[in-house]
Amino acid sequence: MKLQYIYNKVKLALTLAIPLGMTGGAMLTSCSDEPDEENYYTFTGEMMSDFLRYNPEYSQFAEVVDRAGLMNLLSTYGHYTCFAPNNTAMSAYLQKRGFGSIDDMTTADCDTLARTHLVNNMYTTADMMVVEGSLGTNNMNRQPIQITQGLDQDSNAVVILNRSARVIFTLQDDSVENGIVQPIDMVLENSSITVDGLIRANDKVSLFYNALNATGLRDSLIRTRDENWNPDAYEPYRYTSDFWVEIATVPEVRKIGFTAFVEPDSVYRSKGVNTLEDMYRRACQIYDPIYPDDVAEPEHAYSPENIRSPKNPLWKFVAYHILTRDVVGYNKLTPLVLQTNPFKGAIGIKINEMDPTDWYETMLPRTMMKMDQATVQKYLGDATRGERFVNRRYDAAYQIRGAKINPVVEDEYEQFGLNGRYFYVDDIVKFGVEERDQVFNTRIRMDFSTIWPEVMTNDIRLNGDPTQDDNSSKADDTFKYGRNYYFPNGYLDNVTITGNASLVYRRPHWNFWSYEGDEWNLFGDYDITFRLPPVPYDGEWQVRMGFCALKTRGVAQIYFDGKPQGIPLDMRKFLNEETMIGSTFETSIDKYKKWTEEEKVEDQKALKNLGAYRGAYGGYHTDGTAVNEFVVNPRTYRIVLCQTRIDPSRDHYLRVRCTTTAKQGNNNEFMMDYIELVPKSVYGVTGAGQSEDDL
Numbered sequence: 001m002k003l004q005y006i007y008n009k010v011k012l013a014l015t016l017a018i019p020l021g022m023t024g025g026a027m028l029t030s031c032s033d034e035p036d037e038e039n040y041y042t043f044t045g046e047m048m049s050d051f052l053r054y055n056p057e058y059s060q061f062a063e064v065v066d067r068a069g070l071m072n073l074l075s076t077y078g079h080y081t082c083f084a085p086n087n088t089a090m091s092a093y094l095q096k097r098g099f100g101s102i103d104d105m106t107t108a109d110c111d112t113l114a115r116t117h118l119v120n121n122m123y124t125t126a127d128m129m130v131v132e133g134s135l136g137t138n139n140m141n142r143q144p145i146q147i148t149q150g151l152d153q154d155s156n157a158v159v160i161l162n163r164s165a166r167v168i169f170t171l172q173d174d175s176v177e178n179g180i181v182q183p184i185d186m187v188l189e190n191s192s193i194t195v196d197g198l199i200r201a202n203d204k205v206s207l208f209y210n211a212l213n214a215t216g217l218r219d220s221l222i223r224t225r226d227e228n229w230n231p232d233a234y235e236p237y238r239y240t241s242d243f244w245v246e247i248a249t250v251p252e253v254r255k256i257g258f259t260a261f262v263e264p265d266s267v268y269r270s271k272g273v274n275t276l277e278d279m280y281r282r283a284c285q286i287y288d289p290i291y292p293d294d295v296a297e298p299e300h301a302y303s304p305e306n307i308r309s310p311k312n313p314l315w316k317f318v319a320y321h322i323l324t325r326d327v328v329g330y331n332k333l334t335p336l337v338l339q340t341n342p343f344k345g346a347i348g349i350k351i352n353e354m355d356p357t358d359w360y361e362t363m364l365p366r367t368m369m370k371m372d373q374a375t376v377q378k379y380l381g382d383a384t385r386g387e388r389f390v391n392r393r394y395d396a397a398y399q400i401r402g403a404k405i406n407p408v409v410e411d412e413y414e415q416f417g418l419n420g421r422y423f424y425v426d427d428i429v430k431f432g433v434e435e436r437d438q439v440f441n442t443r444i445r446m447d448f449s450t451i452w453p454e455v456m457t458n459d460i461r462l463n464g465d466p467t468q469d470d471n472s473s474k475a476d477d478t479f480k481y482g483r484n485y486y487f488p489n490g491y492l493d494n495v496t497i498t499g500n501a502s503l504v505y506r507r508p509h510w511n512f513w514s515y516e517g518d519e520w521n522l523f524g525d526y527d528i529t530f531r532l533p534p535v536p537y538d539g540e541w542q543v544r545m546g547f548c549a550l551k552t553r554g555v556a557q558i559y560f561d562g563k564p565q566g567i568p569l570d571m572r573k574f575l576n577e578e579t580m581i582g583s584t585f586e587t588s589i590d591k592y593k594k595w596t597e598e599e600k601v602e603d604q605k606a607l608k609n610l611g612a613y614r615g616a617y618g619g620y621h622t623d624g625t626a627v628n629e630f631v632v633n634p635r636t637y638r639i640v641l642c643q644t645r646i647d648p649s650r651d652h653y654l655r656v657r658c659t660t661t662a663k664q665g666n667n668n669e670f671m672m673d674y675i676e677l678v679p680k681s682v683y684g685v686t687g688a689g690q691s692e693d694d695l
Helices: 002-017 048-054 056-067 087-097 107-116 125-129 195-200 203-214 217-221 265-270 276-287 313-319 433-439 453-457 589-593 597-608
Strands: 080-085 146-151 157-161 174-176 179-184 237-241 244-249 258-262 357-361 368-373 388-390 403-406 420-425 444-447 484-486 495-498 501-506 519-524 527-531 539-548 555-560 612-614 620-622 627-629 636-646 653-658 670-672 674-679
Touching (some): 048 056, 048 174, 056 080, 056 107, 203 265, 203 276, 203 313, 495 501, 539 670, 597 612
Antiparallel strands (some): 237 244, 368 388, 403 420, 484 501, 519 670, 527 653, 539 674
């Protein structure tokens, strides 16, 4: 597709245009909206408020900020970025909106406009030059800012916000005591269009939109938020994890969001799909073998009424294109990418050994979509390193390309909406026999923060600066480097929390022994039940959980579909203890790499007798100087929660219940890092001298 070619050419030009002294930090992350007032303090140098007040070129925007009551905030403690529109941009905005002057705007108008341009994190142009999607931190309206890059009329590399406003090259990176001012040449406006409206407005995707509308699935994309959610009803929660004294808050909002992957009309026409009925016939080819029982149903036939039924293949076809979450940028489709040397790449994943991969549920019930970032050099195929794909599997067993995701659509169309976004793909997105039996016939590893859509839709997942730690002995209520959250019963769909329990999400730190840097902790007398992600086909599966054992943790009983599974899981045991493997557990990565297949088989056999596996070889943590692999750490291992037949046509549940009457460690702390759904084809290796791969 020409669009991707142009995108790559611009990226190359930008790389060459960035001065050598500018290096992108790991600040491409998310923080809270604003610090508590008790933590404000006054600087003696120029503050952001001073910049706006005393630079005549920004007098109109300064008036907006003042009327919004935010000028005091910008004169005190903080680490803000202000995308400041100049007076020319403000005058054009006022004329467009029909305002004679700022006096015609309401206080609410001013508040919205000011917060749209303010971000509670500091971003240089160098930081933004390496963003492929959205800024890591939402603006103060809790809306993402789309970032692209281009060239100005003088061929300078410039950052473009929301596909329209350019950071003015000659004025960029103006530092003040409490942040950075980035002057821009156009006022930013958050879209008020829902995802269905974005797709409808793009005449290059009319075939998909017609199907979206005809199947009735368009009506599912109009929800934006839960108006009944009231964060003011909940106090901050203070806790200790290991030796870290921390504070968590409930989410500020409960947004509802969607992400769609859409084939342009040109892709459909290249495959002989020119009408809705053509698309129906293609859908029959894909989904009839997956859902054979529906073929005989009356709703299977093509008619305006039937295609609105979940039993109809066209309905299935369209539903599978849509995620039930808002993934707020191309860069967040797969794990967070760090730009700090020498660890450039997905956080906590050795990208030369393992592609960064995530799995998300779609609107087609009990199905998932695989997101893959191509990074392993020997398995790139025709991909460019770093590109992202839907349902790709490229390894020694299979070379299935999947559909490539394009980061941007044409400039004349909006891509980010009020409740989500959409991306172009260059091939048909589907869940067919090839996907079920080959792409998904693998170990499905999911970070816990990807299981529940609300965590991504509300920009909670991977928030903060993972290279920065808070004071470990004092709970930080300024949230300078990011925020930890806890979730009352009812916030997360398909999750039931009973007892005196707290479910806490800890923001990512690159020095935590946690997959993708973040983790979930349970505290108190907890009893939590949640729906498992779906498996692709009927059969025997292992359900595993990865975690980091610590002496400050507790013990819990695991249940699958209401039935207890084995003895309680004790999170205080290390693999090199005598009650586990003992001192023979290999902790040297150099020695482990030299093991023969036979040695790995014997090691895996000993661990399987304990219902355990080493930590994922592709996972690591760092202290900023060295990489430490999970696979040789006796604390970071995987435990088999159950091994059972799983029926893909129904929901299945895991329950975690605290088993101790007296508090253990840090209030019975139980860690949930990542989960694995492993088919027998992977764990049941029976060939002589063969073991399951250690990725």
